[in-house]
Amino acid sequence: MNRIVILTGAGVSAESGLGTFRDTGGLWSHYDLQQVATPQGFVRNPGLVHEFYNARRANMLEAAPNAAHLALARLQAEFAGEVLIVTQNIDDLHERAGSRAVLHMHGQLTGALCAACDHRWPAPREMAPDAPCPGCQVPNTRPDIVWFGEMPYHMDQIAAALARADLFVAVGTSGEVYPAAGFVDEARAAGVPTLEINLEPSGRPGRFDRVIAGPATQAVPAWVSRVIAQAP
Numbered sequence: 001m002n003r004i005v006i007l008t009g010a011g012v013s014a015e016s017g018l019g020t021f022r023d024t025g026g027l028w029s030h031y032d033l034q035q036v037a038t039p040q041g042f043v044r045n046p047g048l049v050h051e052f053y054n055a056r057r058a059n060m061l062e063a064a065p066n067a068a069h070l071a072l073a074r075l076q077a078e079f080a081g082e083v084l085i086v087t088q089n090i091d092d093l094h095e096r097a098g099s100r101a102v103l104h105m106h107g108q109l110t111g112a113l114c115a116a117c118d119h120r121w122p123a124p125r126e127m128a129p130d131a132p133c134p135g136c137q138v139p140n141t142r143p144d145i146v147w148f149g150e151m152p153y154h155m156d157q158i159a160a161a162l163a164r165a166d167l168f169v170a171v172g173t174s175g176e177v178y179p180a181a182g183f184v185d186e187a188r189a190a191g192v193p194t195l196e197i198n199l200e201p202s203g204r205p206g207r208f209d210r211v212i213a214g215p216a217t218q219a220v221p222a223w224v225s226r227v228i229a230q231a232p
């Protein structure tokens with residue numbers, strides 16, 4: 001086994017205190033996703049959208065990487081082959097755990113994007129609807145986040161990595177949001193073995209070749225130790 005692609009979702013950051021979306025009490029039970037996670041919602045009420053992401057940025061800055069983030073960084077450092085992390089998360093906990101090869105397919109809270117000219121720059125702690133873009137000066141700036149109906153980032157690179165992987169692992173994601181939800185099918189179609197690590201199996205039985213059930217902070221470090229010992 002030489003190449004591992006790991007998809008992470010909100011469940012990997014849950015034990016760092018960052019909320020998931022679809023679990024009981026998750027973010028979508030407190031916020032209307034149409035209002036805060038769509039381009040149309042941003043046009044209707046940019047103040048509300050900035051408020052939502054400013055609060056999540058503040059939570060992220062208070063949070064620390066947990067044992068699952070640290071174990072995945074250890075895997076990247078110690079595994080003899082390639083380990084690519086593809087994350088749907090917009091927090092920076094993989095990077096703060098020491099991971100380097102991380103693709104943020106849904107963007108990052110640390111990034112700002114001009115909706116007028118596509119200029120990108122590091123986001124301040126608090127973004128505001130009337131703040132001008134440092135590039136074109138137009139006051140139409142947004143967090144650099146991929147909302148529903150927008151094309152996720154790095155799709156070509158992810159497809160290429162999936163096609164040549166020796167193992168695909170999904171950690172802490174419900175598998176309800178596409179295109180990430182389809183990566184397991186792409187991997188299986190390419191003959192790549194698949195593993196899910198989650199509190200409980202997501203989706204239909206048999207979706208993954210193998211499932212490890214348990215909290216990410218316990219299941220991921222145990223799995224990583226086995227992979228490093230070459231007994232995954």
Ligand code: BJW
Pocket residue numbers: 008009010011012014015020021022023026037088089090106145146147148149150151152171172173174175176177178179197198199200202214215216217
């Ligand atoms: C633990 C744990 C612990 C808890 N240990 N585990 C109909 C059919 C198919 C597709 C579509 C459709 N209608 C629309 C679409 C497309 C749409 C989509 O998929 N919608 C579905 C809802 C049906 N997708 C899109 O629009 C995407 N773009 C796209 O498709 O572009 C193509 C295109 C564009 C234009 C024209 C034509 C085509 C974009 C999706 C963007 C998603 N954005 C969000 C919000 C922004 C980021 C943010 O605010 O953070 O991203 S939605 C939200 O869900 C967020 C997440 O990244 C994403 C995935 O959630 P995740 O990570 O899986 O979290 P949960 O809460 O769902 O699950 C947590 C899991 O953890 C659970 O399983 C728990 O058990 C587990 N867990 N604690 C281990 N301690």
